[in-house]
Amino acid sequence: MFGASQNADDALDALINDPAIHRVEAHSDLNFVKRHVYHRSDIEVDFHGHTVTTEGIELNTLDNPFGAVMFFQGVATGVTQTVTLTEDISEYSDIFEVADSSIFEVDSWWHAQVKNNAAGGAQRELDYLVKVTEIFDATHVRLNYKLGWLLAKGRPITYKKINPAFRCNVRNMSFIGIPVPPNGTSLRPFPTWDQIGSNPVAYEFAVECDASGIKASKVFWPVVMRRYNTHYVTERCQLMNPEERDWGGTGYLTQQINVLYGHIRDCNTSNARHLNDFTCAGYCMVENCHGDGDEYGPFVTHGQYEHDLTYINNSGLLSFANSGTTWGDSAKRVTVKKHIASRIVASKRLTDLTLEDCHAVVTYTKPGVKMANSGSFWVNMDGLQMRGCTAQEMVTISKGSSRAKRKNMIDSCSFGMLKGYEIARPIRTGTTQVGYTPSNGELTIINSEFYNIEEVTLGSINKLTLINTWFKGLPQVGGTVKVGTREIIMQGGGLVDCCFLFTGAWDKVGDVNNARNNPDQWMTIDGGAICSGTNAEKAFLKSVDPTNVITWNFGNCTSVAADASTAHFQILGGLNKLRANGSQFTGGKYEAVDSAFGNGSYFFMVSCLEEGVNRAALPAESDTVKHSTGNFLLV
Incomplete structure (x- = not known):
């Protein structure tokens, strides 16, 4: 064969089928008009960078x-x-x-496949090509795969050799494909529309089959299409x-089912x-891969019980895990390190997600047109760990x-x-949609900050521990965080031009997923935490709702109001218990109405340093309200 003037299909078949x-090897450009299927092993096909075209290729079969x-x-x-x-596996x-x-x-x-869960036709935790490495007895073998998910007693597994x-x-x-008429709908514009196009390589039930140096356009x-592949490399490939x-x-x-x-x-x-799609994948790595014009998502998983993936x-x-209930909405132990993204969406049933040195940046689909929700993280709080990450506009x-x-942890x-x-x-x-349900667990945030706050919501979390973590209002405007978190412990860090407005515990009303609970909340501020500046609510800590039940603990903290009308705490209703011991307050005011400290409550303020x-x-003193003695007051 010398060039693309003569179709190369017969020559390819003659060589590969021998x-x-x-x-x-190819040493000139080539054209193919057939879609070849090969059932053999140990063959290397190297095109040496030459162009492959498919002018006049036969129609594909449907879908x-x-x-x-x-x-x-x-x-x-x-x-x-x-x-x-x-028994369980x-x-x-x-x-x-x-x-x-x-x-x-x-x-x-063997192809080992567990019967799907009833909740979805493709919900299979085991569906791989695996090798037998040891036979133990009449009913047990060892496979070259460590199971990513528990399989319960009673589940059927089918093995096909x-x-x-x-x-x-x-x-x-x-590789240069051939034009396909534009569609833009979810329906075929004519019966053979999706049979026209061409693509270079596919593998099924394949072991150690690599694809490298394939550069493609118009596909x-x-x-590179893969299903039931294992121990493979896809490298230095490109799609434009x-x-x-x-x-x-x-x-x-590359689609990999x-x-x-796999190593991409x-x-x-x-x-x-x-760029890289995993559907039911395990123990794979994606490294040094990059997608521009990325609003469709270069890196995705379907959520068909993927596990142990590293990027x-x-x-x-x-x-991740974002294709719907049919597949299971599930993935486990996904680690992403040193990544730049317009968005990172991992809010479905994704367990033990690790994000390290990952950055979500505002992106534009074309000049002047911002990509929706770019610069944001959406994450599932189930073994979540984030370190050294930034988002320009939202988490x-x-x-x-x-x-x-x-544990769930966000650090630096x-x-x-x-x-x-x-x-x-x-x-x-009434909302049960995965990704939109509240967080009923515990979270620790260390050495971090939330900035440009105007009005945001901490709408759930049972216990939030904040260590050297800052909430900063929008400069010259200030901000408010509406707090439904049941308990907050603030050690160091603090609030800058920002208010925590308490709304009662997030599950006080209950829903289909969470039983109705009491409204009690706890706020502890200690460890050298600092509140400073002012905000639109004119308070750093505030409670207005008459149904609120809040315990306030002020320890080693400093609160500095920017003006006389800003309150260090503003407690206007509900049932409250407040203890301040060894705290420092400067400027501004206290505001705590008598009705907020009735039966079953207390107000105890002692050993505090107050300046102006x-x-x-403050509420009138009584047996349960004490604040006039034991403090050091500077006018």
Whole structure:
């Protein structure tokens, strides 16, 4: 073959279908008009950077991303066995129950699939190509996979023996697809519309099959399509300006379904749908990959029980476990380090999410047009750990799962906040949508800050521990945080031009997910915390609702009001218990009405240093209200 003037399909078939040949090279541009399927192993196809076109290619079959120019596919042997589990298989176990181990052999490969959960047709925690590495007894074998999720007694698992395609590698191709008429709807404009386009490579039931150096444009289905792959590398691949992005499954650099031990590195996309899509993936790594024009989300998972995924030094929008209940809305132990994104969306049932040195930045889809919700994190508070992260405009915390064993922690992070948004989701009566439900656990925030606050909501969280963490109002405007958190402990840090306005505990009304609870809240401010400036509420700590029940504890803290009308605390109703011991207050005033300290309450203020504070609005002293003696007052 010398060039693209003659179609290269017959030559490709002759070479790849010859089992004696293990390497095929191209030394000129080539054109293909057929969609080839190969069932073999140990073949290297290297195009040496030459251009591959598909002018005049035959129609694909309907809705078929595997209809690539080259599709390497393992073969099912027909040997099948199903077992109904007689006991749980624990998370991390690599020992699996089978019905009869006599048909299994060490080093044989099997497609292991658990029956889906009733809640979704694709909710399968186990659906992989795996290898038998040891046979223990008549009903137990070891597989080369540590289970990511517990499988309960009674769940059926079906094993199908596979002869995989091994080591079929495609390298160094410049691929140009063919035009597909634009659509822009969820319906086919004509019956063969999604059969026109072309894509270069696909793998199914494949082991150690790598794709490298493939640069593509004008593709329809994914550039590198994988299903039931394991131990593979996709590297130095590129997709620019695909033919379609809105039709499901189109415009991807690589789609990977039911995959293990994949390594995707040094890849990039421009104006694509997804750079890297995982659906039911385990133990994979994505490294040094970058997507521009990224509003569709370069890095995504469907939420089909993905687990143990690692992303390092990438850029582009992240969206995890976000494709819907059909797949399960679930993922576990996802780690992202050193990432730049327009958005990071991880608010579904994502357990043990680690974000480290990740930054959500405001992004524009075109000059002057801001991407919606860019510069934001949406995260699930279930083993959440964030370190050294920043968001220019928002962080929103919800809780849709309770699987984690580790604590929730945010450390050394900085978040800008837009007016009207929620740091923690409140109850929305009747709302069960994952990502919009409140956080009923505990969270510790260390060495962090929330800035540009105007009006935001801490709409839930049972216990929030703030260590050297600051809430800063919008300069020259100030801000208010509406607090539904049940208990806040502030050690160091503090409020700058900002008010905590207490609304009663977040679950005082209850909903379909949370039983109705009492409204009691606790606020402790200690450890050298500082409140300063002023704000529109004219108070640093404020309670107005007559149904509020709040315990206030002021310890080693300093409160400095910017003007005489700003209150260090303003307590205008409800049932309150206040203790201030060893605190320092400067300027401004106290405001605490008598009715807020009736039966069952107390007000005890002692050993405090006050400088120029207006005390006129303190409650009248009684057996349970003491504030006139034991303090050091400077006028």
